[in-house]
Amino acid sequence: MPFLTEQLGNWRFYLTGSHPAGPVGGLAANVLVAVICLSLGLVAGGILGLGRLSRWSCLRWPCAVWVEVIRAIPALLLVFWCSLFLPSMFGKNLPLFWGAILGLSVHAAAYQAEIVRAGILAVPLGQIDAALASGLTRSQAARLVVLPQAFRMMLPAFASFAISLFKDTSIVYVIGVVDLVQTGVIVSQRQPNRMMAAYICMAVGFFAVCRSMASVARTLEKRLGNAAALTVSSGRA
DSSP: OHHHHGGGGGHHHHHHTTTTTSSOOHHHHHHHHHHHHHHHHHHHHHHHHHHHTOSOHHHHHHHHHHHHHHHTSOHHHHHHIIIIIHHHHHTOOOOHHHHHHHHHHHHHHHHHHHHHHHHHHTSOHHHHHHHHHTTOOHHHHIIIIIHHHHHHHHHHHHHHHHHHHHHHGGGGGGGTOOBHHHHHHHHHHHOGGGHHHHHHHHHHHHHHHHHHHHHHHHHHHHHHHHHHHHHHHHHHO
16 A cells, blocks of 8 residues: 555654654653553552542542542543643643643542542452451451452453553644644645555554553453462462
8 A cells, every 4th residue: 555655654653753853752752641641640540549449528528529520521522621721720820731631630549540449349258357357457368368469359440440541642733733644744734645644553553552461451461360279279279
């Protein structure tokens, strides 16, 4: 397909944008935004998820309200608020790249909070009772018994959300971040007769990363499953 072959000359622009002459762009920008947002969202989501399970209503209700409100707001609107509305309201300039990260991190935290909460609730109560009966404190039982089991249950949901969030990073082009979508738009504007090739290259980039993420998640899930099976077998022995 000659029209696709011609696009290979733009491969560096698709991958990194104008870097190193300018900021990181292209597919690298999408990956960077996704990694940062997943990391920040996991920390904040873990706190919110544990807060929703707290015995104290003064912690549980604010966390629940925050999570439910943020989950009901589209990610694109959060990105607009954090990158355009909040800076103008406080009179502070915020780079669009970091505004996008802030908006998507808030979005990620709400969804990851639910994953954490659901994973912990999926651990049978008998496991907690057995840990407490063996002399462990509640914090020790949570750290040594509940969280390891909950993490294995959370992993498929985390992997699915990570892939979904990576695809959602494509919305940052709307506010001017030169990600993979924006690079494809720029190339298609330079070469209008090769628009289809540019959009196919965008799809290939997203597919390659999402496929890789799914493969890594499956491998990790199998290893954790094998490790759990070995632990159970050794315990029975």
